[in-house]
Amino acid sequence: MPHEIDPTFLSLPLRALADAALARARALGAEHADFRLERVRGASLRLRDARPSASADTTDLGYAVRVVHDGAWGFASGVDLTMDAAARVASQAVALAKLSAQVAREAGGGDRVELADEPVHSEQTWVSSYEVDPFSVPEAERSGLLAEWSAELLRAPGVSHVDAALLAVHENKFYADTAGTVTTQQRVRLHPQLTAVSVDGASGEFDSMRTLAPPVGRGWEYLTGTGWDWRRELDEIPGLLAEKMRAPSVRAGVYDLVVDPSNLWLTIHESIGHATELDRALGYEAAYAGTSFATFDRLGSLKYGSPLMNVTGDRTAEHGLATIGYDDDGVRAQSWDLVRDGILVGYQLDRAIAHRTGFERSNGCAYADSPGHVPLQRMANVSLRPDPGGMSTEDLIGGVERGIYVVGDRSWSIDMQRYNFQFTGQRFYRIENGRLAGQVRDVAYQATTTDFWGSMTAVGGPGTYVLGGAFNCGKAQPGQIAAVSHGCPSALFGGVTILNTTQEAGR
Structure with a gap:
């Protein structure tokens, strides 16, 4: 009720x-x-x-x-x-x-x-x-x-x-x-x-x-x-x-990567969620966490990832942390495309930025984290859509000859244009001939945003979709905190650079 x-x-x-x-x-x-x-x-x-x-x-x-x-x-x-x-x-x-x-x-x-x-x-x-x-x-x-x-x-x-x-x-x-x-x-x-x-x-x-x-x-x-x-x-x-x-330490190299939603949500947050905030893309937001490589002049033309990549901004998802009825501009919650068939087609907007950049309407992304703070353009629930006929996680793994399966989020690093990044996880498994072959340690995957999403060769089906997220997304000065969710299925990425974190730390 x-x-x-x-x-x-x-x-x-x-x-x-x-x-x-x-x-x-x-x-x-x-x-x-x-x-x-x-x-x-x-x-x-x-x-x-x-x-x-x-x-x-x-x-x-x-x-x-x-x-x-x-x-x-x-x-x-x-x-x-x-x-x-x-x-x-x-x-x-x-x-x-x-x-x-x-x-x-x-x-x-x-x-x-x-x-x-x-x-x-x-x-x-x-x-x-x-x-x-x-x-x-x-x-x-x-x-x-x-x-x-x-x-x-x-x-x-x-x-x-x-x-x-x-x-x-x-x-x-x-x-x-x-x-x-x-x-x-x-x-x-x-x-x-x-x-x-x-x-x-x-x-x-x-x-x-x-x-x-x-x-x-x-x-x-x-x-x-x-x-x-x-x-x-x-x-x-x-x-x-x-x-x-x-578990043994990982051997650095290039591997195919099956990424579980429990890890992939954070990659979405950092490399897509923040990058498609239009105030960052315009250069208005820079002091806290940088701007964005996905600049406004590239709307409609930037090849963000493979044709399998479809990403939505959504303020309506059930149980989403950024789900609302109306934003702090008085705009009704909506869902819209950010990336369609691998191409950048949208941004996250508030009413002032929408008018300034020629959009007819805001998509409801104004939010203040307390009554004492001014509303900012804040992140919606940004989610990678599953393939309606896509495979299970087990089947994605089954198609990999030599790879790594990544589960859970841990530490990460990304540059001030949301472009060069590195992510670790809670646990990693070797994949040999389509089967999990035990855990390995000290793993990080490294790429640029467009190379990583461009290497996505398969997207899992609806049965693999999980709504992840965080309570503590920070932005602005003075700083504000917002909660945001990111849904995604499991996905397969080909030829990703894997680092051994202990070797990197020793350099």
Whole structure:
């Protein structure tokens, strides 16, 4: 049964505060104004060897007013939930816009802020797809389940330590603007994680194995049976870790690569997700994590990868971490193509960038991580589509004579144009004559973005598709954090450079 908006949020003076702020902005001559009130509750639990080591439960409540005045942005925020205070915040936003416009004129002008058209969405409500709000579950129960799972892992031979963590977020958002859009939203997300560590007392060698369960836009039911087979994964980890400890070091060279979704999602995030943010491609975003090789002049012509490559931006995927009903520009969530048949055909947009670059409409990628931050163009759920008639992971492996199968994400490195990269993983298996031939260690795969995606020779079927992702995508200065999902099937890449990380470190 779908959830309703939390009544304690609805009891706040949402409409009255918005009316006061927007009326003041109009009276001061704003061409556009929007009001956003948010309540974001976040909780984290951490355990070390089945014992609690850290706990936090915080709530961020406040509101922001953003205006366009004289062709410039203005922004201000507040926490005093009174009508007078909301009007003052609107006045501050207009004053800042006036100052920005004056500075732009004195510097010789510049592009005026104009927003792409968007239909009015009046009195809309949206709630994400979940069953049990994790905050309805007592902390003792949440911590107790992590402790139980940790203790089970610790009892297994070869497991020396276990780290466990659970992050949970409940986010409410009310938005209203001078065009007449009014939306109220609620979403829940979870990130559970356990890591088993093995230490060889004789040699001092150590390694770890982390659960592959991705963070999700689900509720507590994710840990109790819906969406992931925790029992199977926890039972398998000790044996997989023991095998990893005994595994030989990889021999560097060129191999065919079968990449599991538990690893490939991160490659998508870094080499496609960030690269197709249009503010990066235009050079507006550079200070935090660079720009993009996929520049705007290459739209429609850049050969991003093989003809098998079809990538979507999506704000509507069920249980996606970046899934919403409406963004922080008041734009309804959508799904669209970023790469079609290997060619770059789209970008991620907000309303201002969409207008500036000639798009008729934004695709809903404006987001601020708190009421005190200005909305940015942020990443949608960026996903590689499966082949409707594609093979299973086992069949992809079966077609490889000499290769490596990659499972789980770990460390990575990518340059400031999202082009040259290197990725490691949780575990790697040799493939010999179509069969897995045991784990190897110290593996990293290295390529350029276009070479890597151009080498994709087979895409797995829908049965291999998994929605992975991260809670902690960073962008901008001051920095903001956003959660985002990336779905993908297993995929086969031919002739990829494999490094031995211990040899590279010794150079």
